[in-house]
Amino acid sequence: MxxxxxxxxxxxxxxxxxxxxxxxxxxxxxxxxxxxxxxxxxxxxxxxxxxxxxxxxxxxxxxxxxxxxxxxxxxxNDKPRPGGPCKLTADEKQLVIDLAKETPRSIPTIQAQLFEQTGKRVSDSTLKRLLKTAGQRWKRIRRSVKSKRDQQEFEEATLEIEELKEQHKNGEIELWYFDESGFDLQPSVPYAWQPIGSTIEVPSENSPRLNVLGFLTPDNKFESFCFQGTINSDVVIACFDEFYNLNSDKKKIVILDNAPIHTSDNFWENIEKWENKGLILKFLPKYSPELNLIESLWRFIKYFWLPFEAFSSFEKLVENVEIILRNIGKQFKIAFI
CATH class of the missing domain: 1.10.10 (Arc Repressor Mutant, subunit A)
Structure with missing residues (x-):
């Protein structure tokens, strides 16, 4: 029950x-x-x-x-589990972890190399359990641009953002994260539990695109602007103009990336006007998307919060996206820890 x-x-x-x-x-x-x-x-x-x-x-x-x-x-913590002692020694368990680093995609290869070096055979489930205990988990491998960024700039920006988050927590400023995202009928495909022998299928087709420009605080306060059509600097400027007119006596700090529409001459011409209104922009170092918290919001919407039936039609998709956007910080919330 x-x-x-x-x-x-x-x-x-x-x-x-x-x-x-x-x-x-x-x-x-x-x-x-x-x-x-x-x-x-x-x-x-x-x-x-x-x-x-x-x-x-x-x-x-x-x-x-x-x-x-x-x-x-x-x-x-886990409760103690019954069962016999593990057949692998501590050194052999470490060997499993080391082998997984060398061949992270293949359990059979790890088993073969372990047998070659120790003469011991272990099951798939035993290997997976050892790797989970060691803090490993099976997940998608992501493309990364970390090698392209300036690590010193990244670390300095990380420290600065932590200080701004503390000021936001203390009520000294309002800290906002800005970004754009789009939604259409070609869904992001999540993992899901499915019965053996069957597959959950999500409709996918070409469609118009719903664009969302969003401002998010670490405590899930959210403002958004939705429309269909191309996002360019003029659109972003109009959204910032609307955003800085929101009632607030506190200085607003907005963190955003270096996308071309954020660094165009037209956009930069408006920065002084916004700063005079108490709206300060902080640009992230290049190739540092993980410093922008709103990236997590888009991921949650696409992979967790949008129901499968939202992709039955573009009208249904727009309806479900707008429901989620209206309820961020209420029904839909992320614990940024």
């Missing part, structure tokens, strides 16, 4: 900080996930929402919340 309302409450500031530290730095993936779930529940997310965000089942989330109520931080 589903429990309609179950939330973690009465967390002290010390507990919140400790949970955040565990979510960031624990060597155990399941402990990080459970700690994140406790924080999301404390922020008001339902069990179903937490399950969707973390990509797990609602029953598992419910058990995590119960374990927290019963045992606190101890409840984040």
């Amino acid at each position: 589903k429990v309609p309302f179950k939330f973690v409450s009465n967390l002290t500031e010390d507990k919140i900080n400790r949970l955040k530290e565990i979510t960031k730095n624990s060597e155990k993936p399941r402990v990080r996930q459970r700690s994140h779930a406790i924080l999301l529940s404390y922020e008001g997310f339902s069990i179903d929402q937490i399950a969707e965000i973390l990509g797990t089942g609602r029953d598992a989330v419910s058990r995590w919340l119960d374990a927290w109520d019963d045992s606190g931080f101890e409840g984040l």
